[in-house]
Amino acid sequence: MFLFLTYYGAEMSYVVFIAATLKEVIKDNLGIDWNIRLYMLMAIPPLLIIGTVRSMKYLVPFSMLANLFLLTGVVFISYYVLQDLPPLASRPNYITLTKFPIFFSTVICGLEGIGTILPVENSMRKPHHFLGCPGVLNIAMSIVVFLFTMVGFFGYWRYGDAVRDTITLSLPAGYVASTVKLLVGLAIMFTYGLQMSAVMEVVWSSIQNKFQSKNLNVAYYSTRAAFVILTVLSSIAVPQLGPILSLVGAVGFSTLGLFIPAAVDTIVLSESDGSIFSNWIVWKNMGMMSLAIFALITGSYLSIETIIVDYS
DSSP states (O other): OHHHHHHHHHHHHHHHHHHHHHHHHHHHHHOOOOOHHHHHHHTHHHHHHHHTOOOHHHHHHHHHHHHHHHHHHHHHHHHHHTSSOOOGGGSOSOOOGGGHHHHHHHHHHHHOOHHHHHHHHHHOSSGGGTSSSSHHHHHHHHHHHHHHHHHHHHHHHHHGGGOOSSGGGGSOSSHHHHHHHHHHHHHHHHTHHHHHHHHHHHHHHHHGGGSOGGGHHHHHHHHHHHHHHHHHHHHHHSOOHHHHHHHHIIIIIHIIIIIHHHHHHHHHHHHHOSOGGGSHHHHHHHHHHHHHHHIIIIIHHHHHHHHHHHHO
């Protein structure tokens, strides 16, 4: 249930991001300011193409392009962000504690990828290279954490409280900046199908027995297409990136990425070791579960409150 809800919300945030990027580029270069919901509807055809790709290996070219576009975008974003930096003392060193849950929920939503770990590992030619030290997972996450930290730190240093939900929307108007926005938007679009893999594993395993064998392929692709359209319609209802990211992080990724793995690990240790509380891993797991509960309660409350205030 949490796997489905989490990645359904993640796909919604992807749709909002793509639409917001397209709206910004067209507004800056053509002067057309349509409602963001129209751009979401325009995104349905390409999302249907990418979202109905079934095999993980056929998603690899899309993922490679997405990585290339993202890295190119980060280079150009750094060029813009590192210019005309104000004095560092002009920015507050700390935020109020009331804003920390939103920050934590957003970060965990950006870093967490628990739903794609097993599909990626299972599709690897040499899956034993995925974990371990250094391992594919550790190397990839080290790069991601470094890039997130740099973009977050220098982005806030450059724009302060005026920074928008995504750093690309804070870039100035111009052809170069528009190209960067499009590259990052395309990168997000190309990874849409990868994120759907986790959801389809949950959904398809529960409904495939309801179809005859001769109709399985049609039913499968129809289910994927329906899921794409539903994520777009849900995004049209709440077209705000920031609250969606923090809500998905608070409800889904804190439970799916922190609480459940720590709880399962503790249960496994209790079955093999009678005195589990003498094991430091158990205490580490309890800390992770406490953090997840904190994020779930406070992050969900503040995210929902933000959505209600914006629509009231």
